[in-house]
Amino acid sequence: MATGTDVRSTTTRGAGWWCAWGFIAISALHVVYGLVEYGSEAGDVLAHGLGGASGDVDRERFFWYMLGGPAMLLAGLWARQEFRRTGRVPRAVAWFAVFLGAMVLLMPDGGFWFFILLAVPAFRASSGRSAGKRAEGDG
Numbered sequence: 344m345a346t347g348t349d350v351r352s353t354t355t356r357g358a359g360w361w362c363a364w365g366f367i368a369i370s371a372l373h374v375v376y377g378l379v380e381y382g383s384e385a386g387d388v389l390a391h392g393l394g395g396a397s398g399d400v401d402r403e404r405f406f407w408y409m410l411g412g413p414a415m416l417l418a419g420l421w422a423r424q425e426f427r428r429t430g431r432v433p434r435a436v437a438w439f440a441v442f443l444g445a446m447v448l449l450m451p452d453g454g455f456w457f458f459i460l461l462a463v464p465a466f467r468a469s470s471g472r473s474a475g476k477r478a479e480g481d482g
Contacts, residue, residue: 362440367420369458373454381401418436432468436465
């Protein structure tokens, strides 16, 4: 039997969980919204590539929705994996949330506000201050 504190039973679990699943949920919403709103552009992008997207606002938006969603998914999966393994979220994931949240300055009516909210649990879970020691053999 492992000794020590199981990181899953600490108060940081909430912060790590919110960080990881927040990124994953936002990524899913991002891709779904992009497909619903700009899905008609998918065939055009697949047929002609992105080279002709310059100047076509709907094609550009479709591209960014499809690019942003997987990037956020990877950040969420990385945060989830590292939190389960070490009891901490990578600091880079927290800074990624800050960077995306800062985009509010460029597009205040966009959904970047969610990343400002995600940055708080991301930094809390990356510090490990309340995570305690990882239980030996727990992984």
